[in-house]
Amino acid sequence: MPQPAVDPSVVPSSSPVLLKITSIIDRLEPAQLFVRPQPLEVELGSGDGSFLVNYAKLHPERNFFGIERLLGRLRKVDRKGRRMQLQNLRGLRIESAYFIEYLLPAGSVTALHIYFPDPWPKRKHRKNRLINETFTRLAHQVLQPGGVVYLRTDDADYFSQMTEVFAANATFVPVETPIELSEVVTDFEKTFHARGIFTRRAAYAKKP
Numbered sequence: 001m002p003q004p005a006v007d008p009s010v011v012p013s014s015s016p017v018l019l020k021i022t023s024i025i026d027r028l029e030p031a032q033l034f035v036r037p038q039p040l041e042v043e044l045g046s047g048d049g050s051f052l053v054n055y056a057k058l059h060p061e062r063n064f065f066g067i068e069r070l071l072g073r074l075r076k077v078d079r080k081g082r083r084m085q086l087q088n089l090r091g092l093r094i095e096s097a098y099f100i101e102y103l104l105p106a107g108s109v110t111a112l113h114i115y116f117p118d119p120w121p122k123r124k125h126r127k128n129r130l131i132n133e134t135f136t137r138l139a140h141q142v143l144q145p146g147g148v149v150y151l152r153t154d155d156a157d158y159f160s161q162m163t164e165v166f167a168a169n170a171t172f173v174p175v176e177t178p179i180e181l182s183e184v185v186t187d188f189e190k191t192f193h194a195r196g197i198f199t200r201r202a203a204y205a206k207k208p
């Protein structure tokens with residue numbers, strides 16, 4: 001598989017999919033991390049990559065970045081990406097909020113996918129949820145004008161929180177999730193549906 005040009009904060013990796021970075025201070029240069037400079041979409045908490053690899057396969061004209069904190073799950077993304085010979089897929093083991101706040105350049109992303117983020121159901125743990133008021137500001141920072149945040153969850157309370165924080169941020173407008181996107185289901189989504197658990201989705205576009 002051809003390797004992309006070199007971002008100075010990235011070291012050579014034995015995998016064409018997984019990134020190794022030398023600095024958690026310098027922002028990445030996404031165009032240099034992929035074989036082709038193309039619109040960039042990021043999945044935060046990509047799990048085993050069920051959604052990411054299938055969607056990346058459907059859209060070779062876009063680049064995809066999977067962020068996941070668990071190494072075992074990221075290795076599955078790596079295996080699937082290699083098996084499918086995806087040149088538009090990269091993965092990095094790092095904390096999601098840190099990644100978008102400190103490593104992604106402003107205005108570098110056309111879509112953020114956040115599917116079934118940990119719901120932290122206990123009241124005292126809700127401060128750990130990824131999608132909150134701060135997240136809407138970080139999403140605004142990294143998205144291009146017109147870029148979209150796509151959300152899915154099975155947790156009714158978390159869904160209310162998601163819709164409230166985005167409704168309160170006047171720089172976003174609610175939009176529909178395209179059918180071709182909602183048809184690509186995640187691993188957790190498959191499990192929820194098999195157990196008859198209702199799931200919810202929402203999407204918000206950054207105003208031009």
Ligand SMILES: C[S@@+](CC[C@H](N)C(=O)[O-])C[C@H]1O[C@@H](n2cnc3c(N)ncnc32)[C@H](O)[C@@H]1O
Pocket residue numbers: 044045046047048050067068069070073094095096097114115116117118186187188189
């Ligand atoms: C409930 S799973 C959903 C996985 C996948 N999106 C799906 O729908 O199948 C949540 C995933 O997010 C990852 N995760 C949770 N908090 C994270 C964080 N702060 N940074 C990066 N990954 C995180 C977990 O390790 C887990 O793989």
